Amino acid sequence: MIGITSYGGYIPRYRLSRMVIIQNMAWYFPVIMAVAGGEKSVANWDEDAVSMAVAAAYDCMNGKDRKALEGVSLASTTLPFADRLNAGIVATALNMKEEGVSNADFSACMKAGTTAAISALESIEAGKRDSVLVVASDQRRTKMATMYEMFLGDGAAALLFGKDDVIAEFKGSYSVSCDFVDHYRGAGKEFDYGWEERWQRDEGYGKIIPEAIAGFLNKTEMKIEEFDKVIYPCYFGGTHKAIAKKLGIDKEKAQNNMHAVCGDTGTAHPFVMFVAALEEAKPGDKLLLASFGQGCDVMAFEVTDKIKDFKGPRGIKGSLANRVELASYQKFAKFRDLIVADLGIRGEANPSTSLTVLWRKRKMLLGLVGAKCKKCGTPQFPPMPVCVNPDCGAVNEFDEYEFADKEAVILMFTGDMLSASIDPPAVYGLIGYDGGGRTMLDFTDCELNQVKVGIKANMSFRKRYSDKMRGFTGYFWKAVPQVEGGDA
């Protein structure tokens, strides 16, 4: 059997109420009031498509062997590198094997996630690979006071495809490919450029998705009635409903488009909605997934008995529950670099990107891989040639030791107003890992007044710095204190 063996999701913690956007920007473009309800997810300032992809990938690989992966495909239209495999950053963060592995970026289209999934499944069907992870992630910047600002949210989701312990069997796919351009982002441009909504709705979503699904049903001789959930993105609420009607399905069988809770997460959105559906699925359920963007991919899955034993990850449901309202529109605008605030002369410091160091220390820097002494058993970070235990002194006798999936306890901390930071104060501190090892990390997704010595923290892969002069984004791991709520 071939299909999905695990899933994971990530919606960033900040949510921006659309009323906040309206209160701040409706004076400029009152039309945004038409979609006033609900909230959108907002990536923290230190998150991007790659970091959110890593979060979703770790969520998906929870309890799974990352060394068994034979490839990771990353789908996104907001990748930080135009030439450097972004999926390779995700793979290194996952501390995957390097030999016998083929990773790929799928980009430039909202349906790139499903295209990557079909490609992964085809390689497994062909017997070329046994286990492929597909992650879709997007963090699109939007101009102020636009419908895009209202509709679009940030997020990521991951699907693991393989042959063993399949929780949703792959039942076939069908694609329509056409150069229908409802919106586009020209090379080197910061923002999307869209054609009028009526065109996007009526000739785009409203026509192409039903036609592709009809094509799929025709090809596979399946009936739409067989499906318990039909999942397709469309942030126009009325059009989303109209598509269900056109397909002849009850409206409760059409998976909610999540406009109210996180907005449209772009390339990630078909996966985000699909994972949300899987989280509610029972054995025997049939799910039909369709994407949209210069055509449409349609994929069918049947949930198996294995889903009963499947230890659910945090997923979309869990990350939606981890929610803090971003009350300040200015903060949102600053996080997305839409407004200029002074970082001070201290902020001019040269980030000194070194590609040689990055290569030599890639496991440490991207994978948070430390060392465990073979002689005394001490886990340690950063990995160094001589054991840190003064009573041991072993030289070059270490096994790799992963800290990324370990819990830690906060030992000491501060909130620093002097550090150049997008979101001062810069909170950081010393943490001690369960099972041994300790280090000093930046903290994120918390407010200073929530942090205390003794509380637990988890590791999260984040942007460490943006070197604007050289166009380089550096990543490292941060500690996320286990706090609930907060005010921002």
Next chain:
Amino acid sequence: MATGIRDKVAILGMGCSKFGERWNDGAEELMVEAFQECLTDAGIEKNEIQAAWLGSCFDEVSIGKSALPASMALRLPNISVTRVENYCASGTEAFRGAVYAVAAGACDIALAIGVEKLKDIGYGGLPDFTSAMGTLNQIWMANMTAPGGFAMLATGYAAKYGLDIKDVKRAMAHVSVKSHANGVLNPKAHLRKIVTEEQVLNAPQIAYPLGLFDCCGVSDGSACAIVTTPEIAKSLGKKDLVSVKALQLSLSSGTELAYEWDGAHFLTTAKASTMAYAEAGIKNPREEISMMEVHDCFSITELVTMEDLHISERGQAPKDIMDGFYDRDGQVPCQVDGGLKCFGHPIGASGLRMLYEMYLQLHGRAGDRQLKDPKFGLTHNLGGFPFMNVCSIAIVGKYDG
């Protein structure tokens, strides 16, 4: 078997520039100011100096690399000059180089000079801090500054002893109030203004829980010493010699950051002070040390250091501080010259500036701040961060004590 440095080297003369925001002076003016005072005090000619050591820390933004800046500014007679850098211990390192050279018999008279020109960067605090940590550390270590790095110690200390952070802050406030009171009496100090405990506690936050008055002055300045053997000093007609009793350094090996540590003490200071007392022949530092200049870069640093110097018992520093034990009229006056807090902290000069105050006090030349009959003076530097640092300790005293 090594016998240590005790009484092998005497201080022939010392000098110290006025510390502060010396907008109109560069490192060369500052060095010459300290050096001219030192030379006059020593009563020798420049050409009698046979070797020199320069301590400076932030070289690239301050004076540049190598020891040439000192050799050229002072127009030294083409002698050996060595630049040393060891974070905030750089000044004491320069002193150590000169003292060891004399003790080894490599030369008769040596100069140690420290300098830092910090106020040429256009913003408060220390210059381009992260690059000082190396290419690798810079791209993974937390987005730290000096105040933040030390501020963490307050949370670690409060957690270890189960204290309310407010009580720790109050003791920290007393540390600063005391140093400001002392700084007022020192014409060379950068900050010369009384502050109250309430002012300290209500100051704007810099790095939780440190406020503005928990942080030392960022200053320009230079200090220097000329050292020789006690025999030569006497032959030059010097009386009441001040000699070096101990010089110790201890550096982190990485255990605090990556192995084990309570987050409430300086491992290096505890070790260096123990070695220094042994070298100086001091059995009970709480009773025998007459005065101290410690590395109060931040109030919490001074608080915790009192325990690592084995003068306050573990967990008892806040009590001793609040009891006035370290005030100028207390049993072991600390930061008599105002400390880093008020005299200021031009990194490379600080260790020598501390020795300058001990030297003045031992000679009875400390003016309004003069303590009664001091015997041993201790200086302490702590460079880096609580979890990764360089500690230097010097003890000086009367040669015929």
